[in-house]
Amino acid sequence: MSVLIYTEHQDGKFKKNSLEAISYGVTLANQSGAAAFALVVGNTTASLSDLGKYGVNKVFHVAADHAHLSDTKFMSALIAQVATEQNITTTVFSNTLSAKGIAPRVAVRLKAGMIAGAVALPDLSNGFAVKKNVFSGKAVTDIKVLTTNKVITLNANAFEIKETGGSAEVVNLNISLPSSTITIKAVNKTAGEIPLAEAERVISGGRGLKGPENWGMIEELAKLTGAATACSRAVADAHWRPHHEHVGQTGLAVSPNLYFAVGISGAIQHLAGVNRSKTIVVINKDPEAPFFKAADYGIVGDAFEVMPKIIQAVKDLG
Amino acid sequence: MKILVCISRTPDTTAKIAFTDNNTKFATDGVQWIINPYDEWYALVRAIELKEKDASVTLHLINVGNADTEPIIRKALALGGDEAIRVNTDIQDPFFIASQIAHVAKEGGYDLIMTGKETIDHNGSSIGAMVAELLDTNYISLATKLDIESGKALVSREIEGGEEIAESPLPLTLSCQKGMAEARIPNMRGIMAARTKPLKVVEPVQSDCYTETINFLLPPPKAGVKLIPADNPELLVKLLREEAKVI
Ligand SMILES: Cc1cc2nc3c(=O)[nH]c(=O)nc-3n(C[C@H](O)[C@H](O)[C@H](O)COP(=O)(O)OP(=O)(O)OC[C@H]3O[C@@H](n4cnc5c(N)ncnc54)[C@H](O)[C@@H]3O)c2cc1C
Ligand SMILES: Nc1ncnc2c1ncn2[C@@H]1O[C@H](COP(=O)(O)O)[C@@H](O)[C@H]1O
Numbered sequence: 001m002s003v004l005i006y007t008e009h010q011d012g013k014f015k016k017n018s019l020e021a022i023s024y025g026v027t028l029a030n031q032s033g034a035a036a037f038a039l040v041v042g043n044t045t046a047s048l049s050d051l052g053k054y055g056v057n058k059v060f061h062v063a064a065d066h067a068h069l070s071d072t073k074f075m076s077a078l079i080a081q082v083a084t085e086q087n088i089t090t091t092v093f094s095n096t097l098s099a100k101g102i103a104p105r106v107a108v109r110l111k112a113g114m115i116a117g118a119v120a121l122p123d124l125s126n127g128f129a130v131k132k133n134v135f136s137g138k139a140v141t142d143i144k145v146l147t148t149n150k151v152i153t154l155n156a157n158a159f160e161i162k163e164t165g166g167s168a169e170v171v172n173l174n175i176s177l178p179s180s181t182i183t184i185k186a187v188n189k190t191a192g193e194i195p196l197a198e199a200e201r202v203i204s205g206g207r208g209l210k211g212p213e214n215w216g217m218i219e220e221l222a223k224l225t226g227a228a229t230a231c232s233r234a235v236a237d238a239h240w241r242p243h244h245e246h247v248g249q250t251g252l253a254v255s256p257n258l259y260f261a262v263g264i265s266g267a268i269q270h271l272a273g274v275n276r277s278k279t280i281v282v283i284n285k286d287p288e289a290p291f292f293k294a295a296d297y298g299i300v301g302d303a304f305e306v307m308p309k310i311i312q313a314v315k316d317l318g
Numbered sequence: 319m320k321i322l323v324c325i326s327r328t329p330d331t332t333a334k335i336a337f338t339d340n341n342t343k344f345a346t347d348g349v350q351w352i353i354n355p356y357d358e359w360y361a362l363v364r365a366i367e368l369k370e371k372d373a374s375v376t377l378h379l380i381n382v383g384n385a386d387t388e389p390i391i392r393k394a395l396a397l398g399g400d401e402a403i404r405v406n407t408d409i410q411d412p413f414f415i416a417s418q419i420a421h422v423a424k425e426g427g428y429d430l431i432m433t434g435k436e437t438i439d440h441n442g443s444s445i446g447a448m449v450a451e452l453l454d455t456n457y458i459s460l461a462t463k464l465d466i467e468s469g470k471a472l473v474s475r476e477i478e479g480g481e482e483i484a485e486s487p488l489p490l491t492l493s494c495q496k497g498m499a500e501a502r503i504p505n506m507r508g509i510m511a512a513r514t515k516p517l518k519v520v521e522p523v524q525s526d527c528y529t530e531t532i533n534f535l536l537p538p539p540k541a542g543v544k545l546i547p548a549d550n551p552e553l554l555v556k557l558l559r560e561e562a563k564v565i
Contacts, residue, residue, distance in 0.1 A: 010478070070482060072447060072457045097478055100493075101459035104447035107413070113528030114412065116442040129532055136438050138335040142532040182456055182486050185472070189480040197478060201564065225565050236496075243462070243496050244476060249331050249438055250355050250496065258564040269331045272438075275537070279562045281554070282543070292543050297557060301548030313555035314565065 001034040004088040005056070006079055006103075008096060012045040017094035017156045017198055019054060024152075024159040025092040026055035028121060034089075038168070039082055042069050052168030054161070059168045060086070062175050067184045070098060076105035077178040083110055083149075085173075095153035097197065103153045112149035119158045119276075136249045136272035156198060157255050157278075196245065199228035201258040202277070204247065206232040208263020208284065208303060212240035217307040218262060224314045230254065232264050248273035262303045266291020283307070319466065319488075320376045321365045322428040324419055324446070325394050325402075326354045327387045328439045337534045344439075344534070353390045356434025356495060358397070363499035364464055365432055366398035372466075376400055378426065382418045384408050388517065395512035396504035402515070407522040412440070416448035417525035423453055429488040430471070435460055435495035443493070450491035458484060462497030 005025040008015045022038055029036035038056045040048055041064050048059045060082060068074045079102065083091050091106060093099040095117050107114035115130040119140065123129045129144045130152060196202065203222040205215060215229075222229045229245060236246035247254050249272035259277035263284065264270060271294050274280070282295040285302050292298050299306055329335075330350040338345045353362075362379070369375040379394050379402040381387050391402045405418040423431055431453070433446035443459070450457030462481065463474035471490045474483050474497070504512075546554045558565045 070477070070484070072450070072459070073454075076451065097460055097476055100443045101447055101457055104412075104416075104442075104444035105451040105457065107444075107528075108416070108448050108451035111528070114444060115529070116412075116444045132441075134439060134441055134534070135329075135335045136441060138536075139337075140535045140537060142535075144530045144532050145528065146530055147528045182458075182484050185483040185485055187477070187480060187482050193479065195479040246496065250359075253441075258558070258562070272331070279558070279564050281558070292545075294540060295543040296540065296562065297546060297554055298543045299546050299548055299551060299554060301551075306548055306551050309551040310555060313552040316552075317555065317559060317565075 001032060002086060002088050003029040003034060003036045003090045003092060004083055004086065005036065005038050005092045006099070007038045007040050007051065008094065008098065009040065009042070009044040009046055014046055014051070015094065015096070015198070016161070017096055019161045020156070020159045021092050021094040021154045022051065022054045022056060023162045024121065024154050025090070027162070028090065028092070031121070031124065037086065039079065041075070041078060042066050048170045049167045052166040053163050055164045055166070056168050059170045061170055061172050063172070064177060068180050070184065071180045071182045072101040072105055074178050074180045075102045076109060078175055079106050080109035081175055082173060089148060090150045090152065093151070093153045095155050099153050103151055107151040110149040110151065111147060112151045113145035113147045114151040115143055115145065116153050117155045118152050119155050133276065137253060137275045138272060155255060157200065157257065190242070190244070194226070194228040196228045196230055196247070196252055196254060199254070199256050201225050201227035201260070202230050202254055202256045203227045203260045203262070204230035204232070204264060205235060205262050206264030207234045207238075215241070217311060221260070221307065221311055221314065224311065227258070227260070232270055261291060262307065264291060265289050266294060319372070319374065319430065320426065320428045321368065321378070321430045321432065322423055322426065323357070323361050323365045323377065323379050323399070324431070324433040325357045325362065325379050325381045325391065326434070326437050327351050327381070327383060327390045328354045328437055331355070331438065335536070341533045341535065351390055353394055354434050354437050356436060358394065359501040360494035360496065360498040361432040361434050362394055362397055362399070363502050364494060367499060368466065369398065378403060378428070380405070380419055380422055382407060382409060382415045391517060392512050393504065395515045395517070396508040397502055398508070400515065402517045404517060404519050405522050406519050411527040411529040412442050412445050413448060413528045414525045416445045416452060418522050419445070420449045420452035421523045422520070423449065431455070431489070431491040433491070433493045435493050446491055446493040453489070453491065455489045455491050456486045458486065458490065458492045461492045461494050464492065464494070464498060
């Protein structure tokens with residue numbers, strides 16, 4: 001009956017989205033009187049027992065070469081083995097870029113039905129049904145898992161982190177590690193930026209900004225508010241901004257607490273990637289821009305006049 | 319080298335999303351169908367480029383779906399590829415689809431199996447990894463670049479806050495996204511050629527379904543935008559701090 005939460009770490013810290021997954025898994029376990037365990041793979045300077053304060057009973061740790069963490073075959077074999085040995089029925093991941101490669105493989109190994117991108121706790125009133133977004137955020141569906149074993153990947157910002165206090169027992173597991181045939185040749189980091197997928201706030205610019213030289217105000221507001229920067233596809237296609245900033249139907253889907261769009265028209269394909277954001281702000285000089293229909297707050301005005309005043313007002317907040 | 323590209327059919331990106339039969343079925347009336355953009359623009363076009371570079375490459379397409387999907391399979395063949403295989407079944411849960419693809423892939427002995435990053439209707443981002451597991455191959459997701467060098471795949475993929483470049487032996491399954499290739503439009507010659515390319519129809523193999531869709535829901539409409547006068551942007555900042563509590 002137990003719940004296992006695969007917990008990712010980076011640079012000596014547990015990922016925020018993984019802590020959301022832990023809170024989700026712990027809440028689910030509590031609903032059915034089961035135990036919740038975290039699984040950490042690879043070495044980190046973060047304190048494993050600290051994960052107890054989010055309510056897990058134990059933290060399993062498997063030492064592994066850092067380069068293997070992105071090998072989906074290696075990782076899925078490892079996680080499935082832990083799940084089997086520990087009598088896990090539900091394995092929870094945060095729906096991160098790396099989980100997308102690992103979780104479905106774990107599901108196949110465990111003969112588990114999978115919910116890819118859950119947005120709520122399972123409804124246990126009639127079996128095990130979980131809500132997920134479909135049609136690129138334009139609808140939600142309830143999917144029933146028919147198997148005893150279950151795998152869930154939880155969307156970012158879909159569940160609140162809950163600290164209950166406490167400390168967990170750390171258990172080092174000795175797993176006969178599978179071999180890896182993938183060689184990592186290089187890792188290129190875009191240093192210093194807040195990763196878009198994890199961001200709680202996103203400041204985004206569109207073609208209305210006229211050219212890449214005008215992104216200073218987007219970056220400044222992002223810096224002041226601790227936000228990540230994003231853009232429309234038109235902007236990425238014009239190479240004003242890097243591809244990984246492109247949000248929408250064919251880019252990244254984001255669901256931050258604040259999505260702040262400047263000079264973006266709000267085409268349906270753009271909205272598909274951002275319409276799950278909690279609060280949407282739109283700055284556009286055209287009152288007919290479709291984005292206003294999807295917004296919570298808006299200013300009809302010229303971004304070049306409005307943005308400097310907004311930046312000043314945020315600075316004044318201190 | 320043999321490549322298999324997985325093609326799915328999705329409603330056009332501007333299609334109206336609505337449901338019938340007590341919210342249990344997608345309302346298909348008046349819907350235009352397209353090849354899932356990630357499958358077409360990135361997986362298929364990159365596979366075609368690999369074939370253009372090396373004429374010995376065999377390129378097959380696969381779709382799991384009923385006869386309604388044939389127009390988009392022909393459209394894909396108009397872009398390129400030697401032949402297509404359609405597994406004749408209504409689409410069911412992801413594991414079922416993956417099992418069908420894996421079965422065909424195993425029989426065909428492919429070196430490279432390419433999927434899109436995700437379907438824009440189901441948004442699972444999971445079928446490629448399931449196929450890889452069923453075939454016991456390596457799997458690299460969210461690939462932005464792919465080259466084949468001396469029988470090995472060199473792949474760049476998106477990771478949080480950057481990219482990773484990995485080398486994998488074949489066979490390999492990978493999911494493709496922006497960066498892999500530039501979208502193409504089929505030309506007249508391609509469209510004519512597609513008409514006579516083989517489109518094999520095979521029956522599905524037995525497979526379980528691990529999940530079942532119960533119903534669909536449209537999100538509640540937004541309450542409406544609160545407009546702030548352009549000469550008072552300070553008010554916006556105040557509202558974001560005090561009312562929305564997001565900054
Ligand atoms: C299959 C398909 C998939 C797609 N996927 C995506 C996707 O994933 N993401 C995406 O973004 N797009 C996507 N698109 C493209 C989409 O349809 C739009 O073309 C694109 O989003 C437009 O980008 P934009 O809003 O930056 O530019 P525009 O549509 O040109 O809008 C610019 C806006 O800026 C405003 N503006 C101009 N000057 C100013 C000023 N001084 N101050 C304030 N406002 C100003 C204008 O009023 C206008 O509303 C897709 C299209 C297709 C067909
Ligand atoms: N019915 C299908 N037939 C063939 N390939 C499919 C089908 N459904 C999904 N795929 C492939 O699997 C990828 C991921 O789909 P999904 O897991 O639904 O997001 C798609 O981009 C396609 O390449």
